[in-house]
Amino acid sequence: MRLNPRWVDKLVRASLLFQAFFTVAILVAIVLIVFVRGIPHINAEFIFSYPEDMGRHGGIFPSIVGTVFLALLSIAFATPLGVGTAIFLTEYTKESTLTRVIRFGVESLAGIPSIIYGLFGFIFFVIKLKLGWSLISGTLTIMIMVLPTIIRTSEEAIKAVPRNLRMVSFSLGATKWETVTKVVLPSAASGILTGIMLSVGRAVSETAAVIFTMGSSLRLPTSLFDSGRTMAVHFYILAREGISMEKAYATALVLVVSILLINIAAYYTMNKMIAKYS
Amino acid sequence: MDVKVTIRRLKVSYGTKEVLKGIDLDIYRNKISGLMGPAASGKSSLISVINKMIVFEDGVNIEGSVSIDGYDIINGNIDEVELRKRIGTVFATPIPLPRSIYENVAFGPRLNQVNSRHELHAIVEESLKKAFLWDEVKDRLNESGLRLSGGQQQRLCLARTLALNPEIILLDEPCSGLDPISTAKIEEALAELKNIHTIILVSNNTKQIARATDFVAFFYLGELIEFGPTDRVFTRPTARRTEDYIQGKFG
Numbered sequence: 249m250r251l252n253p254r255w256v257d258k259l260v261r262a263s264l265l266f267q268a269f270f271t272v273a274i275l276v277a278i279v280l281i282v283f284v285r286g287i288p289h290i291n292a293e294f295i296f297s298y299p300e301d302m303g304r305h306g307g308i309f310p311s312i313v314g315t316v317f318l319a320l321l322s323i324a325f326a327t328p329l330g331v332g333t334a335i336f337l338t339e340y341t342k343e344s345t346l347t348r349v350i351r352f353g354v355e356s357l358a359g360i361p362s363i364i365y366g367l368f369g370f371i372f373f374v375i376k377l378k379l380g381w382s383l384i385s386g387t388l389t390i391m392i393m394v395l396p397t398i399i400r401t402s403e404e405a406i407k408a409v410p411r412n413l414r415m416v417s418f419s420l421g422a423t424k425w426e427t428v429t430k431v432v433l434p435s436a437a438s439g440i441l442t443g444i445m446l447s448v449g450r451a452v453s454e455t456a457a458v459i460f461t462m463g464s465s466l467r468l469p470t471s472l473f474d475s476g477r478t479m480a481v482h483f484y485i486l487a488r489e490g491i492s493m494e495k496a497y498a499t500a501l502v503l504v505v506s507i508l509l510i511n512i513a514a515y516y517t518m519n520k521m522i523a524k525y526s
Numbered sequence: 527m528d529v530k531v532t533i534r535r536l537k538v539s540y541g542t543k544e545v546l547k548g549i550d551l552d553i554y555r556n557k558i559s560g561l562m563g564p565a566a567s568g569k570s571s572l573i574s575v576i577n578k579m580i581v582f583e584d585g586v587n588i589e590g591s592v593s594i595d596g597y598d599i600i601n602g603n604i605d606e607v608e609l610r611k612r613i614g615t616v617f618a619t620p621i622p623l624p625r626s627i628y629e630n631v632a633f634g635p636r637l638n639q640v641n642s643r644h645e646l647h648a649i650v651e652e653s654l655k656k657a658f659l660w661d662e663v664k665d666r667l668n669e670s671g672l673r674l675s676g677g678q679q680q681r682l683c684l685a686r687t688l689a690l691n692p693e694i695i696l697l698d699e700p701c702s703g704l705d706p707i708s709t710a711k712i713e714e715a716l717a718e719l720k721n722i723h724t725i726i727l728v729s730n731n732t733k734q735i736a737r738a739t740d741f742v743a744f745f746y747l748g749e750l751i752e753f754g755p756t757d758r759v760f761t762r763p764t765a766r767r768t769e770d771y772i773q774g775k776f777g
Contacts, residue, residue: 412621415685419579420634420690421611430633435624525624 279504287499289494295502299466303482304492307500310468314476315506317383317469318462319451322390327444329391330398331433334440337399338406339428358396366460374461384472386462394447401446405439406432434525438518445514449507455484479503485508493503530555530694531576536590536600538571540583545571547748548590551695553741558716558725560739562732564777567745569614573661573696575724577613578606581735594694611638614687614723618699620679622671623686627663630671630682634690646660649689657685658715677708685714694724701734713738736760744768 276498297307306416333350369389378387409432416429455478463475464485476484479499486496531553538546546568553559563570564720574580575592578599591598599609611634623630631650640646650667654660659681663674671682680700687695697716701709716725716738729735736756743753744765752759752768763769771777 412617413623415579415582416617416621417633418582418624419577419610419615419617420637420686421607422633422637423607426637430637431623486720 264333270455282497282500284345284503285497289498290501303486303490303495303500308479310466311479314469315452317479318386318390318478319378319448321387322394322442323448323452326391326394326398326447331402331440332397333399334402334406335428337403354396354399362393363456365389366457369457369461379476382473383462383465383469383476386458389457389461390451390454394450397447398443401443402440409435437521441514441518445511448510452507453480455480456467528555532593534591538575538593539587541585543579547747549750551743551750551753553724553726556720557740558720558727558738560735560742561726561728561732561745562735562742569745570698573728577696579614579729581606581750595633612693614685614690614695616683616697616700618702620676622679622681623673623681623724625716626668627671627682631685632716633686653685653689653728656688656719657681658711659685677704680704681712692723696726698728708768744771
C-alpha cells in the first residue's frame with residue numbers, strides 16, 4: 249500500500265509542529281514554575297540587601313555581585329584565549345598531527361563533567377597555588393571549563409567564512425592579520441558570539457565546580473581573593489539544606505531573568521553586527 | 527612600445543603536474559592583453575603568478591622569471607603584500623566583501639591608512655565612476671554590496687581594485703557569469719582604464735577577446751601557441767591550433 253504523498257506531507261507537518269510546540273512548552277513550563285513560585289518573594293529589598301540567617305531572611309545582593317563577577321571575568325579570560333586558539337587552528341596552521349592533537353584535546357575537555365573541573369581547580373588553584381576559595385580560583389576554573397565550547401564554536405564559525413573572501417582581502421594587499429581582523433572575524437562574529445553566550449550561561453548556572461573553587465561564603469566579594477556564593481550555588485544550598493524554598497525560588501527567578509536579559513542583549517548586538525557585515 | 531611585464535621561460539607545476547611549460551611573453555604598458563585558451567591551458571595560473579596569489583596553493587614549483595618594470599618578482603626579494611597593492615585582481619565570480627558598497631571600495635585605501643573622510647570619499651566616488659557604477663549606486667552607498675545584481679557586483683569588485691590605483695589590473699574571466707549588458711559595461715570601462723593601467727584579461731570567450739583586447743596570447747595545455755596584435759591573430763593566425771580555436775572547433 250502506498251500512502252498518498254499529500255497526506256504524508258500533512259502528517260509530517262503536523263508532527264513537526266507538535267514537536268516544536270512540545271519543546272517550547274517545556275521551556276514555558278520551567279519559566280512559569282520559577283515565576284509563579286518566585287514572584288511573591290521578589291522585591292527591591294531581596295535584590296539589594298544582604299542575606300541573614302543563612303539566607304532564610306534578607307536578600308541576595310552578594311550572590312548577584314558574585315555571579316556577575318565570576319561570569320564576566322571567566323568569559324573575559326576565556327574569549328581571547330579560545331578565539332585565539334580557534335584562529336590559530338584555522339588560519340595559521342595546516343592540518344597536521346599538531347592540530348589533530350589540539351583538537352582531540354579540546355573535544356575531550358568538552359566531555360568532562362564539571363565536577364572534575366571543580367576537583368582540578370580545587371587541587372591546583374585553591375591548594376597548590378594557594379589562591380584559596382576565591383573569586384580568582386573560581387574564575388580560572390570556569391575559564392578552563394568553557395574554553396572547549398568557545399574554541400569549537402569559534403572554529404566552526406571561522407571555517408564557515410568562504411575562502412573567497414580571504415582571497416579578495418589578500419588580493420587587495422591585506423596581510424594575514426588584517427584579513428583575519430577585518431574580514432574573517434567580522435563574518436564569523438555571530439557564530440563566535442553564540443559560543444560566548446553558551447559559555448556565559450554555563451558560568452552563571454554552574455554549581456559543582458564553583459563550590460569547590462569559589463566556596464560559598466555569603467559575604468560580598470570585594471577582591472579577587474574573596475570567597476563568594478553565586479546565585480546558582482545559593483539556590484542549590486537553600487534548596488538542598490531545606491533552608492528556605494521561598495528564597496530558593498526567588499533566587500532562581502533572578503537567575504533565569506538575568507540569563508534571559510543577557511540573551512536578549514546578545515541577540516541585539518548580534519543583529520547589529522549582522523546588519524553591518526552583510 | 528613599452529613593456530610592462532616580461533615573462534621568461536616560466537614553468538609552473540603543481541606536484542608533478544606541469545601547468546605552464548616554459549612561457550615567454552611580453553605584456554605592453556597601457557594595453558589590454560588577452561589570454562585565451564581552453565580550460566586547463568594555464569591562463570589562470572599565469573595570472574596567479576603575477577599577483578603571487580599562487581603562494582596560497584600547496585606544492586607549487588615555479589621556475590623562470592616574471593619581471594615588472596624590470597624587477598624580477600619570482601627570484602627577487604619582494605614583499606607580496608606590497609606587490610598586491612600595485613596589482614589589482616578581479617576574480618571570475620563577483621565577490622563583494624560582506625559590508626556596504628562604500629566600505630567595499632574603501633577597503634584597500636583603509637589598509638593604506640587613508641582615513642580622512644574627505645579623501646576616502648573622493649577615492650570611492652572616483653573609483654565607482656571609473657567602473658561605470660557610480661550612477662547606479664550613488665544614492666545607496668551604505669547598502670550592502672551583496673544586494674547588488676551580479677553585473678553590478680562585478681563592477682563593484684573592479685571599483686574596489688581601482689581604489690588602490692594599481693599599475694596592472696588582472697581580470698580572470700570577469701564576465702563568465704554576466705549578461706551581455708553587464709559584460710558590455712565592463713568592456714567599456716576597460717577601454718577607458720587602459721589609458722592609465724596595464725590590463726590583462728583572461729577569457730575563454732573568443733568574441734570578447736576580439737572586441738576588447740589589443741594583444742592576445744593563445745594558450746593550449748600550458749604552452750603559449752601564439753601571441754600578437756589581436757587584429758592580426760584573429761584575421762591571420764599563424765598556428766593551426768589558434769585558427770581552430772578561434773573558429774570554435776575545440777575548446
